[in-house]
Amino acid sequence: MEFFHSVNVDWLGKKWYFLAFSMIFSIAGVISMGWQWAHIGSPVPLGVDFRGGTEVTVQFAEPPNVNRIRQAIDAQGIKGADISTIGNPADHEAVIGLPEQMNEKALDVGRADIENALRSHYTAHFTVRSVEVVGPTVGHQLEKQAALATLYSLLGMLIYLWFRFQLIYGVAAVVACFHDTLITVGAFSLASLFGFNGLELSLTVIAAILTLIGYSMNDTIVVFDRIRENLRLSRREALPNLVNRSINQTLSRTVLTSGLTFLTVLSLYIFGGQVLKGFSFALVVGILIGTYSSIAVASPMLVAWQEWRAKKGRAMALPAGKRGRS
Numbered sequence: 001m002e003f004f005h006s007v008n009v010d011w012l013g014k015k016w017y018f019l020a021f022s023m024i025f026s027i028a029g030v031i032s033m034g035w036q037w038a039h040i041g042s043p044v045p046l047g048v049d050f051r052g053g054t055e056v057t058v059q060f061a062e063p064p065n066v067n068r069i070r071q072a073i074d075a076q077g078i079k080g081a082d083i084s085t086i087g088n089p090a091d092h093e094a095v096i097g098l099p100e101q102m103n104e105k106a107l108d109v110g111r112a113d114i115e116n117a118l119r120s121h122y123t124a125h126f127t128v129r130s131v132e133v134v135g136p137t138v139g140h141q142l143e144k145q146a147a148l149a150t151l152y153s154l155l156g157m158l159i160y161l162w163f164r165f166q167l168i169y170g171v172a173a174v175v176a177c178f179h180d181t182l183i184t185v186g187a188f189s190l191a192s193l194f195g196f197n198g199l200e201l202s203l204t205v206i207a208a209i210l211t212l213i214g215y216s217m218n219d220t221i222v223v224f225d226r227i228r229e230n231l232r233l234s235r236r237e238a239l240p241n242l243v244n245r246s247i248n249q250t251l252s253r254t255v256l257t258s259g260l261t262f263l264t265v266l267s268l269y270i271f272g273g274q275v276l277k278g279f280s281f282a283l284v285v286g287i288l289i290g291t292y293s294s295i296a297v298a299s300p301m302l303v304a305w306q307e308w309r310a311k312k313g314r315a316m317a318l319p320a321g322k323r324g325r326s
Contacts, residue, residue, distance in 0.1 A: 007248040011295055012240045012303060018296035022179060029186015032193050044188045047202030047278070050143040054098040055132045056114050057086070061125040064094040069122060076117035087273065093129065146206040153210055154178065157217050165224060172301040173220045176293040177213045180286060184209060187285045188278075204279040212286030215261070219254065219294040226250050227302070239306055243299050258291040 033043030047055075058064075066083050073081045073096065082097040096114050118126055154174050161170030191199045226246040234242055265287060269280035 007251055009244070009248055009251075011244050011247050012300055013244075015296070015300045018292075018300065022183075022293075022297065025183050025186065026179065029183055029189060032186060032189040035193065036189050044185060045192045045200045046143075047200040047205070050146070050201065054114070056096045057129040057131075058094050058096060058118065059127045059129050060092040060094065063089065063092055064124075066094070069094065069096065069118070072117045072121035073114065075121045076113050078113055078117065081114075142203065146203065149206065149210065150181065150213070153213055157213075161221070161224075165228065168302060168305050169224050172298045172305070173217055173224070175301060176220055176298040177216050177290075179293050179297050180212060180216050180289045181209055183289050184212065184282055184285045188282070191281070199278050199281055202278055204276075205282050208279045208282035208286065212283060212290050215287065216290030216293060219258070219291060220298045222253065223247055223250055223294055223299055224302075227299070240303050243303055247295055247299060254291060254294070258287060262287045 036045070037043050064085055066085065069083050070081065073083070078098065083094060085094050087093045098114070115128060154177055157177065158170040158174045161173050185201070188199050188201060188205070223246060226249055227243055230237075230242050230246050230249075262284070265280050265283035268276055269284050272280050
């Protein structure tokens, strides 16, 4: 199915606009993460999966009063609790989080103390919807494993593309995926900085980031495959023109797959509730940035590398496909 016929957009002619866009959002995310690190000790707000502690989600019969809840928690002798309302205001839900404790037993006691504090010092009726308890040691282990999973996935994709195409293809694709990951994580940091509650880095968000890495890589491989096929058919054509043509030829496929996926994850973000908020937010940002980077980051890097090699007198032909692909 073709949405666009005879498309002739000069994508590489707009590479400096793309570079400016990427730099602005990447630098804004890095600055935000640095600010967060200085103030909360981590580049993005961490979910209970990573920071350790007790997190209790409570639904009240009336709109929760954060100040009164805090007074009730303090009266129970619990210090340093993090209290915030979440979700749709009509749901009357709040999350009460305790800071990291020294051992698992202390965490269990903290969970019971929160419930006792609300029953004793907060008169409104409430229902405990969920309780998450993660020890500090487990939280740090999960944080390390999540970082390693992300790095190993990028390394594996680099090796795969190195063998399938050529090293520069793999480097360009991995740089684009790193760009996507940086902007997505930066979006979490910026959202928190501007007061959007409930967007924390958790295991489900890491799963979303790994998903978008694979999605972005797949989109990039489709463009690279078309470039390699066109190299077989048009060896004498200037590389920038050939890359532009390859991107334009795959544009309908990109709009179809990315557009439908984006609508799905956007629906999850709007209607999925608080539990899926972080996961769906990562995918909403990631699908947009991943599709953009396949066109505006990976492909221009390929051309820039080839042009740099030509200036140094070390130009080497990019590998061409052995046969056309449908």
